[in-house]
Amino acid sequence: MIRQNRRVRLFAMGLSALAGYVDAVGFMALGGFFVSFMSGNTTRMAVGLVDHAAAASRAGGLIALFVAGVVLGSLVGRTARRPKVGVLLTVSGLLGAGACAGALGHPLIAAAGMALAMGAENAVFARDGDVQIGLTYMTGTLVKMGQRLAGALLGDPAWDWWPYALLWAGLAGGAVIGAFAYAAIGLATLWIAAGAAFLAALFAWWFDEP
Structure with a gap:
């Protein structure tokens, strides 16, 4: 991250804000489950196996969808002529599908679209499969960030x-905005997320190399 130029850092911060936004929407829509934070879902699944089978099933399903999204994003990124553009258009399409599902009264299908999209988004800055x-x-x-702070001392x-603090701030700020947006208009807020991902794809088209 520290070796990236300023434009890449700000772009990454914006995409992290998008992830925070979508995760907050998913968290509120699902009553405490995540669409991008799989460590939290893993803990929910493990605890649910002991005392709440339905919660374990939902958390496990979200984990599987997230991984499927990573696979999809990686395949697009490794085959598209412009990897970042292809991945971000995929993210936009998945979020748009989630918004459609929400409008039709299917919040669980909307959550599936969100989890797939968040998995796919991680392929934006992939190189050689990593x-x-x-x-x-x-x-x-x-x-x-903590290691660099220790080094500074x-x-x-x-x-x-x-740069690491900025990336974290992007996620946190996006989550705050997503929470307010969901409280105001519910799952319709996913249209905003889909539009933001599409604009990010346009940005990548103009400023990123093939």
């Missing part, structure tokens, strides 16, 4: 932690 910048999960980002560059 993710270079994680967009929908922040544990590793916060660890790296020991004489390393003073601001190497800042």
